[in-house]
Amino acid sequence: MTPIPTAARAATADRPALRRCVAAEPDAFAAEHWGRAPLLSPAGTLPKAFEDLLTLGDVDELLSRRGLRTPFLRVAKNGSVLSSAQFTAPGGVGAEIGDQVSDDKVARVFDQGATLVLQGLHRLWPPVIDFAAQLGVDLGHPVQVNAYITPASSQGFSAHYDVHDVFVLQVAGEKRWLVHEPVHVDPLRDQPWDQHSAAVAARAQEEPLIDEVLRPGDALYLPRGYLHSARALGGVSAHLTVGIHVLTRFALVEALLKLAGRDGDLRGSLPLGIDAADPDALAPHLAETVEALARVVRSSTPGDVAELLRDRAWSGNRPAPLAPLAQVAAAQSVAEGSRVVLRAGLRSRLTPAGDRVLLDVPGDRLSLPAYTAPALQALLTGASVAVGDLPGLDVADQTTLVRRLLREGVLVPA
Numbered sequence: 161m162t163p164i165p166t167a168a169r170a171a172t173a174d175r176p177a178l179r180r181c182v183a184a185e186p187d188a189f190a191a192e193h194w195g196r197a198p199l200l201s202p203a204g205t206l207p208k209a210f211e212d213l214l215t216l217g218d219v220d221e222l223l224s225r226r227g228l229r230t231p232f233l234r235v236a237k238n239g240s241v242l243s244s245a246q247f248t249a250p251g252g253v254g255a256e257i258g259d260q261v262s263d264d265k266v267a268r269v270f271d272q273g274a275t276l277v278l279q280g281l282h283r284l285w286p287p288v289i290d291f292a293a294q295l296g297v298d299l300g301h302p303v304q305v306n307a308y309i310t311p312a313s314s315q316g317f318s319a320h321y322d323v324h325d326v327f328v329l330q331v332a333g334e335k336r337w338l339v340h341e342p343v344h345v346d347p348l349r350d351q352p353w354d355q356h357s358a359a360v361a362a363r364a365q366e367e368p369l370i371d372e373v374l375r376p377g378d379a380l381y382l383p384r385g386y387l388h389s390a391r392a393l394g395g396v397s398a399h400l401t402v403g404i405h406v407l408t409r410f411a412l413v414e415a416l417l418k419l420a421g422r423d424g425d426l427r428g429s430l431p432l433g434i435d436a437a438d439p440d441a442l443a444p445h446l447a448e449t450v451e452a453l454a455r456v457v458r459s460s461t462p463g464d465v466a467e468l469l470r471d472r473a474w475s476g477n478r479p480a481p482l483a484p485l486a487q488v489a490a491a492q493s494v495a496e497g498s499r500v501v502l503r504a505g506l507r508s509r510l511t512p513a514g515d516r517v518l519l520d521v522p523g524d525r526l527s528l529p530a531y532t533a534p535a536l537q538a539l540l541t542g543a544s545v546a547v548g549d550l551p552g553l554d555v556a557d558q559t560t561l562v563r564r565l566l567r568e569g570v571l572v573p574a
Contacts, residue, residue, distance in 0.1 A: 164517065175298040180207055180210075183202070208377075216398060226284070230248060230261075232280055233247065235247050238318075242274060247269055248265070277308055293479060294504070297505055310335065310396070312394055319361070326384075328399055333392060335393065337389075340363050340387035341387070348410055373393065407472070411472065423452060499544050499546045500573060503571060506521060506522070
């Protein structure tokens with residue numbers, strides 16, 4: 161099935177969230193730095209600073225008034241992660257759950273030099289939720305956002321590497337960053353830095369590739385594998401770390417293995433009593449398996465792989481939140497003139513299927529009459545559209561289509 165082309169969404173084509181993170185043009189960044197080399201972007205080269213995403217006052221609110229529980233807060237000091245018992249307590253009457261963040265305990269450990277790590281801000285804090293949703297669309301890879309708040313002249317973590325790419329966005333204070341060349345290039349999710357701890361420690365003693373102080377509004381891009389450590393300078397320092405869970409060629413291999421799992425020959429059991437440690441006993445079965453696997457790989461289509469990889473990529477980031485009560489009210493009251501817009505950050509794909517058209521969205525596939533395709537194309541551009549202005553349908557059918565898409569969470573009131 162050939163996908164039905166939809167008009168490019170201007171906000172996605174312009175990559176507005178990515179432009180906030182890198183001084184280079186998106187195409188130049190993709191060609192010269194993405195997955196290849198770090199990029200330092202001083203505040204003066206970026207559109208604006210990051211105080212709209214998070215401030216120290218916002219951090220205080222999150223820690224004291226939002227009822228946070230572990231694991232949304234992690235605390236580290238001198239390279240070690242503290243037990244949650246040192247910063248959590250029951251929430252009091254009606255909220256006796258014991259792992260809620262305790263503001264007074266947090267103040268105590270912070271005063272003693274511990275770094276606070278607010279995890280999963282892309283699910284907690286509205287400005288970061290919106291930013292992360294757009295950045296995930298801009299990059300085509302799932303993202304997460306954590307915040308690191310470090311007391312003056314302190315260091316939370318020693319030199320290490322991450323198994324995902326990162327953008328470091330300096331929010332407040334100053335922090336000195338040391339970046340070294342990888343000891344293990346392009347690590348996968350199951351290849352963390354502590355598997356190479358001796359090499360990491362040795363590399364960290366060498367001359368750094370980058371030795372810079374990040375100040376508010378500065379940004380730093382690090383591909384996975386690059387060693388880094390950071391120390392706050394004269395006052396409290398806070399930065400956002402945007403983790404990019406990149407899709408790799410190995411993800412294509414994993415998708416092919418999932419397709420192999422559908423093959424009856426490859427699901428067969430090895431013989432009863434086989435000695436799995438004996439290479440000679442395994443040899444004939446390995447040869448047959450390689451042959452069957454090669455057959456599956458040769459017969460797999462890009463469409464087969466894309467369907468599996470799409471589900472993985474799309475499920476990594478949720479689209480922008482919707483207001484359940486307002487959403488239901490909008491669906492119930494939709495009429496000619498009602499304006500709607502595609503839900504921000506929602507990934508979609510429109511494909512013809514005979515007398516139907518299939519609309520794939522994260523976690524769901526909607527089957528709709530083929531004659532709705534022109535109207536769906538108009539809605540999927542991301543532009544605000546009024547019922548009555550959609551092509552190819554009369555007002556009654558437009559109303560029915562928009563009502564369903566509101567109920568499915570594809571559209572939201574404009």
